[in-house]
Amino acid sequence: MTAAADPLAPPRRRPDWLLRTGAGIVAVVCVLAVIGPSIGPYDPTLTTPRVAVPPPPAAEIPGLVAGLLAGTLPHPPHWMGTDASGYDVFSRVIAAPRTDLVIALLANGLSLAIGVFLGLIAGYFRNWGTELLMRVSDVMQSFPVFISAMVLVALAGRSTANIIIALAFVYTPIYVRLTRAEVLSQKARGFVEAARAMGRRELSIALTHVLPNSLAPALIQSSVTIGFAILLTAGLSFVGAGVRPPTPEWGLMISTGANQIILGEWWPSVFPGIAISLTVFGFAVLGNALERRHEGG
Amino acid sequence: MLSRYILRRVLIGIVQLLGLTVAVFFLIRLLPADPVSRLVGMNASAEAYAQAEAQLGLNRPVPEQLAIYLGLRPDIGPGLLQGSLGTSWVTGSTVGAEIRAYLPVTLELITLGFLVAFAVAVPVGMLSALRPGGRADKGVFVYSLFAGSQPEFWWGLLFVYVFYFQLGWAPPPLGRLGPMTAPPPPVSGFMLIDTLIAGQPGKFVEALHHLMLPVAVLAFVLSGPIIKMVRQNMARALQSDFVLYANAAGLPRGRVAAYALRAAMAPSITLIGILYGFMLSGAVLVETVFSLGGIGQYAVRSVLAFDYPAIQGVVLVITAISLLVYLALDLIHAAIDPRVSH
Numbered sequence: 001m002t003a004a005a006d007p008l009a010p011p012r013r014r015p016d017w018l019l020r021t022g023a024g025i026v027a028v029v030c031v032l033a034v035i036g037p038s039i040g041p042y043d044p045t046l047t048t049p050r051v052a053v054p055p056p057p058a059a060e061i062p063g064l065v066a067g068l069l070a071g072t073l074p075h076p077p078h079w080m081g082t083d084a085s086g087y088d089v090f091s092r093v094i095a096a097p098r099t100d101l102v103i104a105l106l107a108n109g110l111s112l113a114i115g116v117f118l119g120l121i122a123g124y125f126r127n128w129g130t131e132l133l134m135r136v137s138d139v140m141q142s143f144p145v146f147i148s149a150m151v152l153v154a155l156a157g158r159s160t161a162n163i164i165i166a167l168a169f170v171y172t173p174i175y176v177r178l179t180r181a182e183v184l185s186q187k188a189r190g191f192v193e194a195a196r197a198m199g200r201r202e203l204s205i206a207l208t209h210v211l212p213n214s215l216a217p218a219l220i221q222s223s224v225t226i227g228f229a230i231l232l233t234a235g236l237s238f239v240g241a242g243v244r245p246p247t248p249e250w251g252l253m254i255s256t257g258a259n260q261i262i263l264g265e266w267w268p269s270v271f272p273g274i275a276i277s278l279t280v281f282g283f284a285v286l287g288n289a290l291e292r293r294h295e296g297g
Numbered sequence: 298m299l300s301r302y303i304l305r306r307v308l309i310g311i312v313q314l315l316g317l318t319v320a321v322f323f324l325i326r327l328l329p330a331d332p333v334s335r336l337v338g339m340n341a342s343a344e345a346y347a348q349a350e351a352q353l354g355l356n357r358p359v360p361e362q363l364a365i366y367l368g369l370r371p372d373i374g375p376g377l378l379q380g381s382l383g384t385s386w387v388t389g390s391t392v393g394a395e396i397r398a399y400l401p402v403t404l405e406l407i408t409l410g411f412l413v414a415f416a417v418a419v420p421v422g423m424l425s426a427l428r429p430g431g432r433a434d435k436g437v438f439v440y441s442l443f444a445g446s447q448p449e450f451w452w453g454l455l456f457v458y459v460f461y462f463q464l465g466w467a468p469p470p471l472g473r474l475g476p477m478t479a480p481p482p483p484v485s486g487f488m489l490i491d492t493l494i495a496g497q498p499g500k501f502v503e504a505l506h507h508l509m510l511p512v513a514v515l516a517f518v519l520s521g522p523i524i525k526m527v528r529q530n531m532a533r534a535l536q537s538d539f540v541l542y543a544n545a546a547g548l549p550r551g552r553v554a555a556y557a558l559r560a561a562m563a564p565s566i567t568l569i570g571i572l573y574g575f576m577l578s579g580a581v582l583v584e585t586v587f588s589l590g591g592i593g594q595y596a597v598r599s600v601l602a603f604d605y606p607a608i609q610g611v612v613l614v615i616t617a618i619s620l621l622v623y624l625a626l627d628l629i630h631a632a633i634d635p636r637v638s639h
Contacts, residue, residue: 018439139316144578144615147596151321151608154600155328227446235582238450239597254451258586261458262469270458273451284446 022285029279033097037248040091041076044248047086048075052260055081055089055267083253083268084260087246093271095248100279103160104229107167108222114168115175116211116218122176123183123214124206134180141173149232150241158244163236167229174225175218182214189213216294223287227280234276250276299631303624310620314613318377321612322363325605332603336386353386366609382613383606385599392610395595400614401486402473403584403591407576409508410515411569418520422527423558429532437524445521453514453586460510467510470587474503511587515580519572526568530561563634570626574619 037044056064056077067073080089118137122130152166186192187210195205234251236242238258243249245256250272257268334341337349350356354365361370366383368376375381382392425437453470460467473488474480480488481495489508492501534540534557543553581593588594592611599607 135316139313139320142313142317142616142619143321144612144619145575146578146581146593147600147608147612147615150597150600151325151612152328155325155330155603157329231446231448234448235450238582239585240601241597251448254448254454258454261454262462264458264462266458269451269454273448273455276448276451280446280448281443284442288442 018285019289022282022289025278025282026286029097029101029282032094033101036097037095040088040094041079042088042091044087044092044095045246048078048082048088049086050075050078050082051086052084052265053078053082054265055079080271081267083257084265085256089253089268089271092248092253093250093275096250096253096272096275097279099160099243099247099249100230100233100251100276103163103167103233104226107164107171107229108225110164110168111171111225112175112218112222115172116179116215118172119176119179119218120183120206120211120214123180124187124202124210134176137173137176140169141177143170145170146232146235150236150239153236154241158242160243160247163233163242167232170232171225171229174221178217178221179214182217183210186210186213220287220290220294223283223290227283227287230276230280230283299628303628306624306627310617310624313620314617317616318367318609318613319363321609322366323359325608326359326362330603332386332605335603366606382610385604385607387599387602387604387607392606395607396592396610396614397486398483399590399592399595402488402589403577403580403593405487405489406508406511406584406589406591407515407573407580409512410519410576410580411573413512413516414519414523417516418523419527419558421520422524423531423554423561425524426528426531426535426561427554434528437528441521441524441528443521444517445525447518447521449514449518450582450586452517453511453583456510456514457586468503468507470510472588472590473507474500475507478503507587511583511589514583514586515576519576522568522572523565526565527561530564531557534558534560559633563630566626566630566633570619570623573622574615577615577618 042048056079064073064077068077078088078090080093082088118133122133122137149166149170152169153162156162156166191209192205195209196202200209230250233242233249234254237249237251238255240255242251245252253272254269254276257265257270257272261269333346333350333353333355336353337345341349347356354362357365364370364376365373366376368378368381370376371379376383380393382396384390385392385395388395421437425434428434457467457470461469468475478500481491481497481500484491484494488504489501492498492504537557537560539560540553540557543556578593578596580591581597583589584591584593585597592615595607596611598604599611
């Protein structure tokens, strides 16, 4: 059955607006990671004297904007209110991508680099050493993800660097496995044999011919991993095993607001939550689009 | 044939658990944490520190500590070989007993979460596969991407705000039962079962009421990947020759869909096992939001207190359960799809 005649294949034209939304969200988050901490009305790591101020109701917003432009306000408005300690929620929400995205990108980059390299070795050279490598990778993959990340961060010290290392540790086995599977299928192809017939060394064949052809699954997985790394970073903060206050980080903000939400103060938790929700969704959409494009040819 | 397969899987599982135990053992001792000073306080005298260190056995060389933990030194104390997970450094009770007290809540929570997610996801995924590319299919596709990428703890808080604070439909997120309710005598450890054993239907309903929001949150985040999987497998099954034949033979559409569903469920089972194992520790955030006191919260408490035996125990038990779930589901898979066992 050919793909064209297949009535049950996924529709050829996926809703384009969806991909555009995802890419747009990711672009905004990336820009905020660069400029976010410096464009907010308040310093994201300093408290204001105004505690637990709710966000302005919609009707007051035009007046506040006019006042802001005319310079008649005593202080810049708290667009998303302030939390129980007096931090400006808006300034912290837009400053947080620098923490969250940098952790996620570096953790993903680290696990991608290590995982792809090990996967290439394990797939291309098959001996007892690479067998052992795969068994170790199996054991690592059977670790409960959240608990091992939490153990690593809590016992090594709650710093950004340790969070990055912990996340890289839990995500590396996925890349080892993905790359190894792809290498196994690639190295049976004719171009490898051709290179060998031309007298190329094995290591050079592995690096220059097999590696570039085996990268796609790992790169596609990256978008998904970055999204999950953001969720995991936030989750770690939520249970008290993540970055330290007052670092602007979405999960930490949700966590500090969690005690007030039962009392009806929703804004300190709700706004950072919307930010995570949209960001991770954006990366998921992007990853899905990449996957489709790759499968489609 | 089947029993040999099970035996082999169990043996591999035991080796894997042993590797995991050893890896975790060395890992937590390699990291620069100081559980002794966490226990005796920063200002303790050198003698008090040394005494606590000796009491925890941390003054011995690490390989010897491992041998004791594994139960290879019964002269010093019982270990894994003797069926003991050790004693918590913080509470002083045995880790085995503590895990037995915390685990049932988590199992109740995620099992109910899976059932609800399934009840929603299977029909939705199926309908979406029956009319691919339609408006409903596109909507379902966006929903499953969205639900599969959400911070579940934030949704938990949001649900608390809406259903407890605003609407008053849910109880406060403060545990398994109301503060005035005496828990039923523990028999199985599962609150829902124990209330029935004790013949207290009122408390059963109360326990169910307290589980309502956490189960809804879990079912929401789980429904994303499950819908995606059901849709994919269903679409693949509908393309297969037996469906073509059934349609050609003029069977009613509903009957054909039912056949296809059965074929679609078999490959779905593996993913369910992986999700279930993931949720054993992944439910920790939902447990925290609703103060349910499950195994995840026990893990958080142990990790933050540097309670090494408890950390080891939790990791070991959770992994063992996931491996058992994988095995059970692989057996079910083989029962549905006989090709697998060959």
